[in-house]
Amino acid sequence: MGKKRIISKTKEDLIRERETIEAKIEKKTRLKSSQKIKEGKLYIFSSYNNTIISLTDPQGNVLFWTSAGSLGFKGTKKGTPFAASKTAEVMAQAIKKMGIEKVSILVKGIGSGRESAIRSLAARGLTISSIKDVTPIPHNGCRPRKVRRV
Numbered sequence: 001m002g003k004k005r006i007i008s009k010t011k012e013d014l015i016r017e018r019e020t021i022e023a024k025i026e027k028k029t030r031l032k033s034s035q036k037i038k039e040g041k042l043y044i045f046s047s048y049n050n051t052i053i054s055l056t057d058p059q060g061n062v063l064f065w066t067s068a069g070s071l072g073f074k075g076t077k078k079g080t081p082f083a084a085s086k087t088a089e090v091m092a093q094a095i096k097k098m099g100i101e102k103v104s105i106l107v108k109g110i111g112s113g114r115e116s117a118i119r120s121l122a123a124r125g126l127t128i129s130s131i132k133d134v135t136p137i138p139h140n141g142c143r144p145r146k147v148r149r150v
Helices: 011-032 075-079 080-100 116-122
Strands: 039-046 051-057 062-067 102-106 127-133
Touching: 011 080, 011 116, 039 080, 051 080, 062 080, 075 080, 080 116, 102 116, 116 127
Parallel strands: 039 102, 102 127
Antiparallel strands: 039 051, 051 062
């Protein structure tokens, strides 16, 4: 094995990265900000591989979405709680720019990013009206295969 290469980002790189994320948020929110919405629903889907957060209006029309993969996390790092919290921070910025005051959260999936996403959304000062778990649970499942005879 060779030498470990540690990639360290300079301040300029970090500022540039932040500006690109803010530009994406600005572009997406500008399109949808024509309708003034006070309430919204946040769907957090957390799997072992990724965390996806979608913001919808009360009717279910998607206003903004973001995922750990879209923020630049690659491979197994997308499924970590850190990536989920960063995704939630981007979502909180978009919610503030849209002017949405109240949010109800629906969580789906079994990944490790579920709770960290909720915690970072609450830490950003969002008014959370309810948190609901909508993970599908099989009750008895489908019929098993017939026994293999050798």
